Amino acid sequence: MSVTNDQIKLHGLKLEEYKKIKDLLGRESNLLELGIFSAMWNEHCSYKSSRIHLKKLPTKNEIVIQGPGENAGVIDIGDDDAIVFKIESHNHPSFIEPYQGAATGVGGILRDVFTMGARPIALMNSIHFGSPENSKTQNLLNGVVSGIGGYGNSVGIPTVGGEIKFNSTYNENILVNAMAIGHANKNKIFYSKAKGINKSVVYVGSKTGRDGIHGATMASAEFDENSDEKKPTVQVGDPFTEKLLLEACLELMKDNSIISIQDMGAAGLTSSSVEMASKGKLGIELDLNKVPCREKNMTPYEMMLSESQERMLLILEDDKEKEAKKIFDKWDLDFVVIGKTTDTNRLILNYDNKKVADIPIKALADKAPVYDRSWSKSKPIKNKVKVKDLKKIKIEDALIKILSSPNHSNKNWITDQYDQIVMCDTIQKSGGDSAVIRIHKKDKAIAVSVDSSANYCKADPKVGGKQIVCENWRNLISVGAKPLAITNCLNFGNPEKKEVMGEFVECLEGIKEACEFLNYPIVSGNVSFYNETNSKSIYPTPVIGGVGVIENLKKVIDINTKKTGNLILIIGKTIGHLDQSAFLQENFSIFDGPPPEINLTNEKNNGLAVLKLIKDNLVQSAHDISSGGILVSLAEMSMFSGLGLKIFKPKKLTNHIEYFFGEDQGRYLIEISPNNKSKVENILKKNNVFFDHVAEVQNDTFEIEKVLNLKIKDLHFYNNQWYKKYNGIN
Amino acid sequence: MKSSVIVFPGSNCDRDIAIALEKLQFKNSMVWHKETELPKSDLIVLPGGFSYGDYLRSGAIAAKSNILSEVVDAGKKGALVLGICNGFQILIECGLLKGALLRNSGLKFISKDIFVKVISNKNKFFNKYQSEEVLKLNIAHNEGNYFTNKEHLKELEDNDLIPIKYCNEKGEIDSNSNPNGSINNIAGIFNNNKNILGMMPHPERMSDKLLSSEDGLPLFLSLIN
Numbered sequence: 001m002s003v004t005n006d007q008i009k010l011h012g013l014k015l016e017e018y019k020k021i022k023d024l025l026g027r028e029s030n031l032l033e034l035g036i037f038s039a040m041w042n043e044h045c046s047y048k049s050s051r052i053h054l055k056k057l058p059t060k061n062e063i064v065i066q067g068p069g070e071n072a073g074v075i076d077i078g079d080d081d082a083i084v085f086k087i088e089s090h091n092h093p094s095f096i097e098p099y100q101g102a103a104t105g106v107g108g109i110l111r112d113v114f115t116m117g118a119r120p121i122a123l124m125n126s127i128h129f130g131s132p133e134n135s136k137t138q139n140l141l142n143g144v145v146s147g148i149g150g151y152g153n154s155v156g157i158p159t160v161g162g163e164i165k166f167n168s169t170y171n172e173n174i175l176v177n178a179m180a181i182g183h184a185n186k187n188k189i190f191y192s193k194a195k196g197i198n199k200s201v202v203y204v205g206s207k208t209g210r211d212g213i214h215g216a217t218m219a220s221a222e223f224d225e226n227s228d229e230k231k232p233t234v235q236v237g238d239p240f241t242e243k244l245l246l247e248a249c250l251e252l253m254k255d256n257s258i259i260s261i262q263d264m265g266a267a268g269l270t271s272s273s274v275e276m277a278s279k280g281k282l283g284i285e286l287d288l289n290k291v292p293c294r295e296k297n298m299t300p301y302e303m304m305l306s307e308s309q310e311r312m313l314l315i316l317e318d319d320k321e322k323e324a325k326k327i328f329d330k331w332d333l334d335f336v337v338i339g340k341t342t343d344t345n346r347l348i349l350n351y352d353n354k355k356v357a358d359i360p361i362k363a364l365a366d367k368a369p370v371y372d373r374s375w376s377k378s379k380p381i382k383n384k385v386k387v388k389d390l391k392k393i394k395i396e397d398a399l400i401k402i403l404s405s406p407n408h409s410n411k412n413w414i415t416d417q418y419d420q421i422v423m424c425d426t427i428q429k430s431g432g433d434s435a436v437i438r439i440h441k442k443d444k445a446i447a448v449s450v451d452s453s454a455n456y457c458k459a460d461p462k463v464g465g466k467q468i469v470c471e472n473w474r475n476l477i478s479v480g481a482k483p484l485a486i487t488n489c490l491n492f493g494n495p496e497k498k499e500v501m502g503e504f505v506e507c508l509e510g511i512k513e514a515c516e517f518l519n520y521p522i523v524s525g526n527v528s529f530y531n532e533t534n535s536k537s538i539y540p541t542p543v544i545g546g547v548g549v550i551e552n553l554k555k556v557i558d559i560n561t562k563k564t565g566n567l568i569l570i571i572g573k574t575i576g577h578l579d580q581s582a583f584l585q586e587n588f589s590i591f592d593g594p595p596p597e598i599n600l601t602n603e604k605n606n607g608l609a610v611l612k613l614i615k616d617n618l619v620q621s622a623h624d625i626s627s628g629g630i631l632v633s634l635a636e637m638s639m640f641s642g643l644g645l646k647i648f649k650p651k652k653l654t655n656h657i658e659y660f661f662g663e664d665q666g667r668y669l670i671e672i673s674p675n676n677k678s679k680v681e682n683i684l685k686k687n688n689v690f691f692d693h694v695a696e697v698q699n700d701t702f703e704i705e706k707v708l709n710l711k712i713k714d715l716h717f718y719n720n721q722w723y724k725k726y727n728g729i730n
Numbered sequence: 731m732k733s734s735v736i737v738f739p740g741s742n743c744d745r746d747i748a749i750a751l752e753k754l755q756f757k758n759s760m761v762w763h764k765e766t767e768l769p770k771s772d773l774i775v776l777p778g779g780f781s782y783g784d785y786l787r788s789g790a791i792a793a794k795s796n797i798l799s800e801v802v803d804a805g806k807k808g809a810l811v812l813g814i815c816n817g818f819q820i821l822i823e824c825g826l827l828k829g830a831l832l833r834n835s836g837l838k839f840i841s842k843d844i845f846v847k848v849i850s851n852k853n854k855f856f857n858k859y860q861s862e863e864v865l866k867l868n869i870a871h872n873e874g875n876y877f878t879n880k881e882h883l884k885e886l887e888d889n890d891l892i893p894i895k896y897c898n899e900k901g902e903i904d905s906n907s908n909p910n911g912s913i914n915n916i917a918g919i920f921n922n923n924k925n926i927l928g929m930m931p932h933p934e935r936m937s938d939k940l941l942s943s944e945d946g947l948p949l950f951l952s953l954i955n
Contacts, residue, residue, distance in 0.1 A: 149839050153870065154780040156742025240740050240783025330762075331739065412842075419841040419870040421935050421942075422778075424746040438940070553940060 002028035011038035011214075017369055024363035032301045032349070032357050037364065039214070039267035039305055040274060043529050046368040049495035050527040053508050057522050058515050063484055064523055065186060071112040071263065072182075073523025074189055075485045077549045081439055082186035083446055084118035087126075087179035087489040087545040089528035093234040094176040095223070098143025102127075102176050103151040103237040104212075107309050109180040110155060111263035114246050115312065117190040117253050118182025121423065122437045123152045125162040125178045126450045126489070126543040130171030132406045132726060137166070140174050147237075148178070149417040154239035155246065159418035160437065161430030162450045166406045169454065172223065172533035177489040179545040181448055183439060190253060192262040194280030194315050194341050199259060201273070201284060201339040202321070204328055205245045205311040208269070209294035211235050212307025222494055222532040241310040241333070248331040249312065257320030264311040270304045272313040273339075274347055278365035286339035288351040300351045315341060375501035380460035385579050385593040390657055395631070396708040398587050398661065400718045402628050403635060405586045409722040431640070432559050433478035433624055436550065445550045447481035454539040455580050456595035461503045461540055465510025466598040470665060472546040473518055474624040477607045478668060480557040480614040481548030486515070488525040488544050493537025495529045503540040511542060517600040520546070557614055559623040560641040561671050561697045566620060568637075568645065568695040569680070570630065572606045572667035576658025582628045583661035596665050602690075603666040609689040610668050616683070618676050625667040631660040633669055634695060635702060639715050644701040647708075648694060656707070671697065731954050733758045734771040736801065738792045743778035743814065743932065750937040751775075754950050763795040773810045773953055774801055776817030778870070778932060788831065788873045789819030798824055810854060810953060811926040815871055818918070818928030827921055827928045829878030834871070835911025841870035843942070844909050846894040846917045846931060847901050853924045856893050858948035864901045865894075865945040867931035869909060874930040876912040876919070883913060891920040894929065 008018045011034055021029055021037050029037065043049060059067035065082055066074035072086035090105025106123060113120050127144055130137050152159040157180070212235035252258060260280065262272040269291070277284040288300045294308070316324055321337065328335035342348070347364065349357040402408050412431070420429040427445055428436035434449040451472045457464030469486070476483040488511065493500040515522060531538045550556055561568075578584055579593020613619045621641075625633045631647075638645055653659040672680050684691045703709045723729075733756040737744045744760065751758045751773075759769045763781075768774065782791035792798065798820070805811045805826050813821040821827040834840055848856055848863045859865070878886070886892050895915040898907040908915045910930070918929030933946030 146838070153839060153841070154740070154742075154783065156779060238783065240780060240785065243742065243780075244739055330764075416842045417839050419839075421841070421868050421932075422742055422746070422870065424749065424935060424938065424941060427941060 003031055003034045007031065007034060011035065012042055013038050017041065020369065024360065024367055032304065033359055035301050035305050036270050036357060036359060039270045040364040041368045045267050045271055047527055048369045049371050049373050049529060051370050052372055053505055057508065057512050059521050059523060061519055061521050064521055065189065067523045068525060070191060071115045073485065073487055074116065075523060075547065076186055077446065080186050082184045082189060083547055084113050084116045084182040084184055085180065085487055085545070085547055086112050086524040087177055087487045087543065088112070088526040089489050089491060090176045090178065091174060091491065091528050091531055094144055095140065095174050097234040098140045099147040100234050100236050102144040102147030104235045104309055105176055105178045106148055106151040107237045107239065107242050108265050109178045110157065110242065111265065113180040113182035114249055115190065115261050115263045116184065117188050118184035119250060120157045120180050120182045121425065122181045122435060122448060123157050123159040123178065124435065124448055124450045124545060126175065126452055128165045128167065128170045128175035128541065130166070130174065131168040132166050134168065134171045144176055145414050145417055151237055151239045153419040155243045156422050158420050158422050158426050160420050160426055160435035161415065163452065164411050164414055167454060167539065169539040172536065173531040173538050175491050175531065175541060177543050179450055179487065181547065188253065190258055190261050192260055192276050192279055194260045194276040194282050196259060197282065197341055197343050199315050199341045200321060200337045201286065201341065202314040202316055203291060203311065203334065203336045203338045204314060205333055206238060206241045206308055207292040207294040207334060208298065208303055208306045208311070209308045210298065210302055210306060213302060213305045222530045224534055235307045235309050237309050244331040244333055245310050245312065248328050248333055251327050252324055257317050257324050258314055259317055260315040262313050264313060266307065268305065268307050274361060274364045276313065276315060277347065277361045283342035283344035283346045283348065283361060284339060285342050285348040288349055290336050290338040292334040292336055300349060300356050373495055373501045374498055375505050376498040378461050378502050378506055381592065381594050383593065385584060385590055387584070387588060387590065393587055393657065395656060395660060395704065396710065398583060399631055399635065399708065401586045402582050402632055403715065404718040404721045406722055408582065408628060408632065410719045413723050413727065427556055428479060428558055433475040434481065436479055436556050438553065443553050445553055445556060447476045447479045447548045447550060448545065449475035450543060450545045451475065452541055452543040454541040455591060457507055457542065458539040459580055459593065459595050461506035462510040463595050463598060465507035465542060466514040467595060467665060468542060468544045469511055469514035469518065469520065470598055470603045471626055472544045473520060474607060474668065476546055476548035477611050478557065478622045478624045480555045481550045482611065483520055483546055483548040485521050485523045486544050486546045488522055488542055490525065490527045491531055491538065491541040491543065492529050493532040500537050507540050507542050514600060518604055555614055557619055557622045559637050560621050561637050561643045562620040564643060564697050564699060566671050566673055566697040567677060567693060568697065569670050569672060570667060570692050570694045571610055571670060571689060572602065573664065573690040574630070574653065574659060574662060574667065575664050576653055576655060576662035577664050578658055578662055581661055581663045582632065596663050598665050605687060606666050606668065606689055609684060609687045610670060613670065613680060613683060618672055618680050619670045620673065621671040623669045625669060627663065629661040629663050630694060635715050637669065638702050638712055639719060642700065642712055644698045644712055645695040646698050647704045649704060669694065731756045731773065732771045733773040733775060734761045734769055735775045735777055736761050736763060736797055738763045738781035738795060740781045740783050741777050741779035743934065747775055747777045747814065747934040750934040750946065750950060753937065754954065761797060763797050765797050766800065768797065768800045768804060773812060774804060776813040776820050778815030778817060781816055781820065789816060789823040792820045793823035802826060805926050808923065808925050813928040814932055815930055818930055819873065821926065821928040826926050827919060828882050829876055829919065831873045832875040832877050833873050834875050839872040840909055843868050844931065845897050845899055845907065847897040847903060848893065849895055850890040850893050852890060853893060853920065855927050855949055855952050858952040862901065864897060864899065866936065866943050867933060867946060868935040869931050871930055874910040874912065876916045878913065886919055889922065891924070892916055893920065893927070894918045
């Protein structure tokens with residue numbers, strides 16, 4: 001029985017792709033095989049549009065243990081400790097069903113991390129919504145936030161921060177990117193590559209149901225007004241089972257019984273079995289009658305394409321089954337041998353004693369289509385914005401406007417729904433420049449930050465790409481961490497459009513250049529295309545998740561100013577770049593002009609100098625300067641500590657608006673004791689770092705002489721105003 | 731001092747509480763919920779988390795697990811039992827404590843640092859705190875809104891059975907400092923004999939200066955004779 005053209009299209013495959021399938025099989029495929037091909041060849045699983053570009057990224061250096069291609073990246077942080085991490089998108093499902101979409105996004109990324117033998121120690125996220133006034137936004141926001149919290153809280157992994165942004169570009173395509181970070185012994189990392197013939201293939205975890213069938217195919221297409229009908233393709237999460245699976249897997253990993261392990265994520269049983277076999281250059285044969293099913297009469301097609309959550313596939317050493325089963329019995333989880341590895345290099349599926357599918361593994365993995373899609377060069381905005389009434393704006397009013405805007409308003413009302421403390425190793429929660437997590441029972445920590453700058457990327461994809469990497473690097477340095485490596489989630493529109501593909505290619509060029517310069521490799525990641533509805537694409541939104549190490553817990557720095565009389569220095573040069581700034585957006589609704597330039601040499605030099613000052617115990621608090629410029633960053637420091645600041649007027653820049661709100665890059669604010677002034681200045685001069693004095697810490701007034709005078713409680717008031725109104729809180 | 735921390739499927743604060751206890755030299759054992767015998771212990775802890783996924787009702791299924799009948803027997807015989815967060819919910823579900831823990835009044839999961847005031851230190855759990863001392867602790871729950879009927883509430887208030895109440899930094903107990911809508915700002919309660927304590931805030935999360943404060947440690951110290 002061959003398949004029809006309609007069936008091919010419904011599976012998201014092109015007719016020429018089906019022709020290729022026929023050639024690879026040497027015959028027509030049956031419906032089950034078509035489903036399997038569609039699951040493996042869709043954009044989400046095959047990276048067919050992005051693969052040739054991703055290959056150009058730097059993925060290796062002396063600390064990288066495992067780069068892209070496995071469930072997650074692995075880096076060495078010394079003393080046999082390894083950090084395993086990855087970020088992944090769950091954009092499409094979260095728009096259709098926000099709670100479950102976001103929850104299963106968290107579940108999936110956690111499995112990616114513990115599959116590799118790591119205990120997850122933190123979760124982060126980057127979530128982007130449409131404009132707050134959009135009728136869908138509030139519901140989506142509430143659903144996504146409850147979903148993220150509902151899953152992470154229940155599994156018991158702290159959700160320690162991330163970013164929440166609003167922009168009308170996401171009105172019909174929200175972004176939900178979740179990142180998980182785990183800790184492992186570097187000598188006990190587990191991989192998905194199968195080894196050996198006739199080894200048992202074991203299914204563990206939840207039963208297979210009819211949920212999420214074709215989820216990955218759904219995530220590889222754009223939306224239209226009928227997208228609600230795709231709800232059944234969204235999976236349903238069960239964090240309770242995830243917790244059991246996590247504990248059972250980690251318990252089993254203590255001895256040497258696992259040859260290979262792979263979670264059943266996108267495209268479920270299909271992709272996990274094919275991936276293991278493909279990496280091991282083996283075949284795999286499954287008896288589908290043995291698959292634990294949640295519902296009666298499930299067909300092979302449904303079993304192979306279900307994306308039911310909380311399931312894993314293991315290949316075990318001979319004679320280890322009994323002991324392994326004991327562990328899964330203890331945790332009340334299914335443990336069933338459903339097949340074996342073979343030397344046929346084929347995926348063979350049997351059901352009711354009949355062979356129901358027979359596909360060369362290579363056809364599914366290596367032979368998946370790869371497209372060098374045509375792309376057009378972007379036209380970066382070069383002309384600077386000219387604002388006539390710029391100087392009429394009062395600095396105090398402008399600051400208040402930014403602080404009380406949705407994007408800069410206090411986000412505690414969201415992060416208070418996440419358990420940030422469970423596991424008792426959270427040294428810094430969300431709200432600062434990076435989250436800081438102690439390595440359990442050790443004297444060191446890691447820092448994690450997640451960043452994006454869609455406005456910059458839209459205006460100039462290459463500069464934007466560079467900027468995010470740099471901002472992420474800066475955020476880690478600001479807490480005293482040495483930045484080590486990143487994971488990225490590349491959220492873009494339809495890659496079949498030249499302009500979108502152009503944005504993708506150029507953003508990657510920027511990311512590549514910055515990563516190479518900063519020796520900041522990319523060890524894992526995910527591409528999410530087709531973030532598009534009715535042919536309208538989102539702004540290019542690459543998200544970078546960076547990890548750094550703090551070797552001594554005594555050297556963790558936060559953004560809390562510490563003592564009146566202390567000085568605040570600015571590191572890095574201020575030119576006053578207002579284009580694309582929060583200032584112009586919030587005060588004039590202008591979203592125009594080029595993004596701030598990135599000077600990688602200065603970026604690195606400034607960052608390393610700050611890190612040196614921190615190591616020499618000369619810094620008491622630090623904050624990177626990003627959206628909103630100097631004044632907003634200073635206000636954030638004051639709001640955290642409750643201490644005021646006496647802010648000096650610029651000596652050189654005559655335009656105060658440009659000075660206080662410009663978003664020049666590569667800058668930090670650091671608090672130092674006046675006693676260390678000359679010591680600090682000497683180090684900075686010696687390293688050719690530009691610096692200046694910007695403020696002095698004082699009691700509770702935040703002021704610029706004759707320009708601005710606010711109490712800290714006023715800053716809090718304005719910073720809390722927006723969400724209270726939005727949520728109807730008095 | 732010997733302690734036992736009961737581990738249910740879905741418990742996730744079991745490791746945290748064990749670390750706090752071990753820091754104070756408790757000889758601690760982790761007891762799996764399927765066990766039918768409790769090791770000899772001076773203190774039994776039901777930790778926080780989402781036992782059985784909080785399905786059916788928070789704590790409802792855990793209250794029926796094997797080991798719980800042992801815990802109930804021991805508690806009735808006077809053993810010290812501490813239920814934190816999900817553990818408090820389990821103590822209510824198994825009947826060792828009275829009342830109910832409803833959904834938070836804001837209908838959202840809340841995790842943040844809060845303040846509680848020590849109302850009564852004349853008991854085994856709070857004797858190392860000053861009376862009226864204000865503590866900073868952390869909460870993380872969806873169902874922590876304590877409710878009980880008038881008669882029982884009176885009994886609790888009259889017999890010193892409410893050791894801690896939510897308050898603000900200055901120690902003022904009012905509706906603004908009540909994070910979840912609990913009746914009379916109740917953050918924890920005792921049984922009549924004061925050997926069984928259920929509380930929503932997590933003392934184990936405030937047992938390490940490097941992370942936050944050590945306001946939770948005196949609770950465990952109080953238990954050491």
